[in-house]
Amino acid sequence: MERTPKITQAMIDAYDEYTHLSLDRRRFMARLTALAGSAAGAAAIAPLLAANSASAQMVAEGDSRLTTEEVSFAAPKGQMKGYIAWPKDAQGQLGGVVVIHENRGLNPHIRDVARRMALEGFVALAPDFLSPDGGTPADEDKAREMIGNLDREATVDNAVATVSYLSKLDRVNGKVGAVGFCWGGGLVNQLAVADPNLNAAVAYYGAQPPAEAVPNIKAAVMLHYAGLDQRINAGIDAYRKALEDNGKTFEIFIYDGVNHAFNNDTSAARYDKAAAELAWKRTVEFLKKNLA
Known part of the structure; x- marks a missing residue:
């Protein structure tokens, strides 16, 4: 069973800095790699920090109400x-x-x-x-x-x-x-x-x-x-x-x-x-x- 990667506050802070201050994805991924301990770990964690537009909607587009x-x-x-x-x-x-x-x-x-x-x-x-x-x-x-x-x-x-x-x-x-x-x-x-x-x-x-x-x-x-x-x-x-x-x-x-x-x-x-x-x-x- 695949384990969910552990996300730390430092990772969340790094993402916040990236999305609101620097907009430098290369620097963000380098920092995330250091925090995660590997490039593979960073690759697994990055999507969890980002918003997923494919996530289920609370109210469907065609809601009859x-x-x-x-x-x-x-x-x-x-x-x-x-x-x-x-x-x-x-x-x-x-x-x-x-x-x-x-x-x-x-x-x-x-x-x-x-x-x-x-x-x-x-x-x-x-x-x-x-x-x-x-x-x-x-x-x-x-x-x-x-x-x-x-x-x-x-x-x-x-x-x-x-x-x-x-x-x-x-x-x-x-x-x-x-x-x-x-x-x-x-x-x-x-x-x-x-x-x-x-x-x-x-x-x-x-x-x-x-x-x-x-x-x-x-x-x-x-x-x-x-x-x-x-x-x-x-x-x-x-x-x-x-x-x-x-x-x-x-x-x-x-x-x-x-x-x-x-x-x-x-x-x-x-x-x-x-x-x-x-x-x-x-x-x-x-x-x-x-x-x-």
Whole structure:
């Protein structure tokens, strides 16, 4: 019987550095080889650290409870495309939720998250922020490179346009929240600063905005952090203080002993089912409260 390779925290940290800072695969594999003790060990471990797009989806693409569409809409910095889902049997208008992808772009996992959100009773729109550059490529490293080259101000403008588009759909009650993961969590924080019409902002392990920008936030804010995520967690205290000092409505949750990307069930090494389910429950309750 084949044994599952042992994955250490140092390996997870090396992968995090590779995917968020260096994007140097050769250096990452050399480091992983040293940590694993052999090239064969590194080759076996690397796929467990990465997200597996072939992993089973929690909500099937053709789920009969949902209506889904590919949409396109105008934005200040180029045409935006996205994936939208809502409950087929919805009575009346619903709150809208923008689901913002990680630095891998709009992939099958984020489409699945949008469907999960729709089943919770929302109109969920997952935009592709690489739309102006031709859309998310199949190659994740290429997607990360493209996202790293995005103009932040233009991207925030496109996020504001996405909120506006969603809020005006007939099936939406006019209230919109945003939930984002990793790169998308950071964008949610920036969106909350930029858009006074955003009603709720949920950031999963996302980079924090500058403290001096926090007074501009009008949305209620919920922040989820992984206890082992030292890179992102370094900014928590300053963000918390700015939110407190400016009288903002916010909640912060830190999940001990789990890693960055703990919500991503396609990443075997970093996904934490208990933390993901608790954070999701809190997120859904928060959105229902603020988007009703």
